[in-house]
Amino acid sequence: MTKVTPFLMFEGKAEEAMTLYCETIPESNVLDVTRYGAGEDGPEGTVKLARVSIGGVEVTVFNSPVHHAFTFTPSFSFFVDCSSEEELERIVGVLSKDGSFLMPTGSYGFSRRFAWLNDRFGVSWQINLP
Structure with missing residues (x-):
């Protein structure tokens, strides 16, 4: 089955963002979280990848350990x-x-x-x- 999911990429702020969204938007919650382990690219114990439901819409949240020359845009x-x-x-x-x-x-x-x-x-x- 094909599935389309919004994907939000943060640089170190994924947990803070998803916590804010789940506390603010009704019918929102964290579905699952994978954290960086020892020896991985991101700081150990921080969110690596997560799935959250924001108002009933499943969203993938990623904490990129790499700095990018772009960020979010209001076009989404x-x-x-x-x-x-x-x-x-x-x-x-x-x-x-x-x-x-x-x-x-x-x-x-x-x-x-x-x-x-x-x-x-x-x-x-x-x-x-x-």
């Missing part, structure tokens, strides 16, 4: 439909801390409330109240 984002304005504000508040807004929280005509932001890891999120 997680789109989150919220059930209430309070939920939207909570999620935006957490994910925007030390991040940056592409579109600050507001009413843009296509939904009641919407925000688009890059979190502190550079991952892009569109938070929506339909």
Whole structure:
């Protein structure tokens, strides 16, 4: 069976990111984690590869031991439909801390409330109240 899974590659921040996402987005949890062992390229005991469910979507998370000349781009984002304005504000508040807004929280005509932001890891999120 063919399976397509979003893949997020971090440089040393995978565990911090997946913990933040699982604590912030409802119906999210860590499915499994593989850690770097002694003698491997990454620091021993840190996350090497993990599978997380973010709002019910399975995502692969990788901690690259190699520095890359690229990072995340807003051309890929997680789109989150919220059930209430309070939920939207909570999620935006957490994910925007030390991040940056592409579109600050507001009413843009296509939904009641919407925000688009890059979190502190550079991952892009569109938070929506339909």
